[in-house]
Amino acid sequence: MPVHSPDTAEIDRIIAAHVHLEGPMLPILHALQAAFGHIPEASVTRIAEALNLGRAEVHGVISFYHDFRKAPAGARTLRICRAEACQAQGGAALEAAAQRLTGLGWGETSGDGRVTLEPVYCLGLCACGPAVQLDGTLHGRVDAARLDALLAEGAA
Amino acid sequence: MRLRLRLPADAAAKALGAEAVAAAVLREAAARGIEVELTRTGTRGMIWLEPLLEVETPEGRKGFGPLLPGEVAALFDVGFGDHPKALGLVEEIPWFAKQTRLTFARCGRIDPLSLVEYGADGGLAGLRRALGMTGEEIVAEVTESGLRGRGGAGFPTGIKWDTVRKAGGPRKYIVCNADEGDSGTFADRMLMEGDPFSLIEGMAIAGLGTGAETGFVYLRSEYPDAIAVMTRAVEIARGAGILGGDVLGSGRAFDMEIRVGAGAYVCGEETSLLNSLEGRRGVVRAKPPLPALEGAFGRPTVVNNVISLATVPVIFERGAAHYRDFGLGRSRGTIPLQIAGNVARGGLFETAFGMPLGEIVEEIGGGTRSGRPVKAVQVGGPLGAYFGPDRFDTPFGYEEFDGQGGLIGHAGLVVFDDSADMGQLARFAMEFCAVESCGKCTPCRIGAVRGVETIDRIRAGDAAAIPLLEDLCETMRDGSLCALGGFTPYPVLSALRLAPEDFAPEREAAE
Numbered sequence: 001m002p003v004h005s006p007d008t009a010e011i012d013r014i015i016a017a018h019v020h021l022e023g024p025m026l027p028i029l030h031a032l033q034a035a036f037g038h039i040p041e042a043s044v045t046r047i048a049e050a051l052n053l054g055r056a057e058v059h060g061v062i063s064f065y066h067d068f069r070k071a072p073a074g075a076r077t078l079r080i081c082r083a084e085a086c087q088a089q090g091g092a093a094l095e096a097a098a099q100r101l102t103g104l105g106w107g108e109t110s111g112d113g114r115v116t117l118e119p120v121y122c123l124g125l126c127a128c129g130p131a132v133q134l135d136g137t138l139h140g141r142v143d144a145a146r147l148d149a150l151l152a153e154g155a156a
Numbered sequence: 157m158r159l160r161l162r163l164p165a166d167a168a169a170k171a172l173g174a175e176a177v178a179a180a181v182l183r184e185a186a187a188r189g190i191e192v193e194l195t196r197t198g199t200r201g202m203i204w205l206e207p208l209l210e211v212e213t214p215e216g217r218k219g220f221g222p223l224l225p226g227e228v229a230a231l232f233d234v235g236f237g238d239h240p241k242a243l244g245l246v247e248e249i250p251w252f253a254k255q256t257r258l259t260f261a262r263c264g265r266i267d268p269l270s271l272v273e274y275g276a277d278g279g280l281a282g283l284r285r286a287l288g289m290t291g292e293e294i295v296a297e298v299t300e301s302g303l304r305g306r307g308g309a310g311f312p313t314g315i316k317w318d319t320v321r322k323a324g325g326p327r328k329y330i331v332c333n334a335d336e337g338d339s340g341t342f343a344d345r346m347l348m349e350g351d352p353f354s355l356i357e358g359m360a361i362a363g364l365g366t367g368a369e370t371g372f373v374y375l376r377s378e379y380p381d382a383i384a385v386m387t388r389a390v391e392i393a394r395g396a397g398i399l400g401g402d403v404l405g406s407g408r409a410f411d412m413e414i415r416v417g418a419g420a421y422v423c424g425e426e427t428s429l430l431n432s433l434e435g436r437r438g439v440v441r442a443k444p445p446l447p448a449l450e451g452a453f454g455r456p457t458v459v460n461n462v463i464s465l466a467t468v469p470v471i472f473e474r475g476a477a478h479y480r481d482f483g484l485g486r487s488r489g490t491i492p493l494q495i496a497g498n499v500a501r502g503g504l505f506e507t508a509f510g511m512p513l514g515e516i517v518e519e520i521g522g523g524t525r526s527g528r529p530v531k532a533v534q535v536g537g538p539l540g541a542y543f544g545p546d547r548f549d550t551p552f553g554y555e556e557f558d559g560q561g562g563l564i565g566h567a568g569l570v571v572f573d574d575s576a577d578m579g580q581l582a583r584f585a586m587e588f589c590a591v592e593s594c595g596k597c598t599p600c601r602i603g604a605v606r607g608v609e610t611i612d613r614i615r616a617g618d619a620a621a622i623p624l625l626e627d628l629c630e631t632m633r634d635g636s637l638c639a640l641g642g643f644t645p646y647p648v649l650s651a652l653r654l655a656p657e658d659f660a661p662e663r664e665a666a667e
Contacts, residue, residue: 025435083339088497127502
């Protein structure tokens, strides 16, 4: 995900590109996160003004959804499915392996900014779990050894 | 000779290595100077055979799978003939041949973004027929088909459409609920990736029937492939005049947009979905007013699941009676079963309602992948009940599962072997409810947290907390605003009934 510093002009440009939509809030937030890797704090006021809402309302929406970040994620994002279908196929062992291999808890980013570990509740790969998503790419039937290899591949 | 090959680009196929297989195919063909046409399709739904490569032959398409990239060279060596992974004619594989594919008839067969292949395989016939009917006739056709909400609630689709049709006002909406968050379900994803035009066609028919000219697909962010395919399909349909101000030259207008969710499970509930679509927190709304009267942006709105809407075209293509003649009792037509979890042959199996649960799990699914006995099957997602083998004779239908203290939900089945810890799964159900609760009603918001604590107490040896858990579940069931808090008791209490020993402290269980 591209990450560069929040620039008010660019924030305004992104808001303006979506404000004509019916229900523009989520499209605006997704576009901001795509551009900056997170929702910059500075955008709250700009969105509130553009949509004629209170800042608290905008903040309320951002904080409701798991997807929206207050700070950029690590260079790599590892999402592990924790839902039942993956649990039925050895998901708990994979969850433990993910935490051990990255040294992170759920929702944490490593100190060097290299990896973010997140839970996800269902990637729709329920007939070929346990499933993970690494930097947007999906992998099925993953065990600890495979996860280790996947993490090593990208790091090389 | 030009070699015509087909390989799914479905997310599950890709997760199992389809891209590497595709690359190997193209590399081998180039090295041998063979001309190939590799068409990417959706999946047939036989996930245990993915990546499943198909070659076109005069007899039909022959399949090879599950294929590893390293096996591709040998396939070329034998001219796509005798190979350890050869499956014969794909549509004659028993698992596939036993199905009744109506909603998923084209999925896996066609290039999802080819209107030519879509039209050649029955596509748009339903919409053309609907264009010659009045709104009242369209709604009557849906009512006659017996179609009920495939998202899980099972509400008759025709009645919902009729409410919207009769509602006044200048603006109405068709909202497709594609926020398929239930674990064990992937029918919506598979349909949107494999046959997106059927959903678009179904939404257009819904628009014609109810007088709505705008549609939204609220699609979860966890499905990037489905988002990409649907977005492109809408553009193609608009370019071809299927969507827009003049649907297929009829003078009628219908257009639609794809909207992406943001990782909130509760937004699969229709009223919180509407709040989210409008740009608010995805908090549940009290009903009434019904969304059919005051839905998106306060206007009359049809909110239907992907499968409900994508089934509409085939109902119009073949007639309501054709569809209604499948099924049992009040569950008419077909249901795309999603067989998942620890299962030998997992995937999507579309069949008429009525197949007993045990047959689905043991005969179709082939039992567990681990080879151990089945301990429990969770039917209907994280809010569905756990069924043990003692209830395997339950026929798959809305009322039949309701009568057994469960629900069919979105028809996902998650199989667990005897290593499953039902106490841990019950705790997870409460934990998940606490994470995903929208916070509007107390039984769900507080109840889920108390539920985790109470299960921990029971598992620590406090058997006196069991009645407390049962009482809490009753409060959540009867007092919650929506299915999240209201149905979380299903997995919890069914797990407790099925395996009370799993709720005992570990040292006792070991004795």
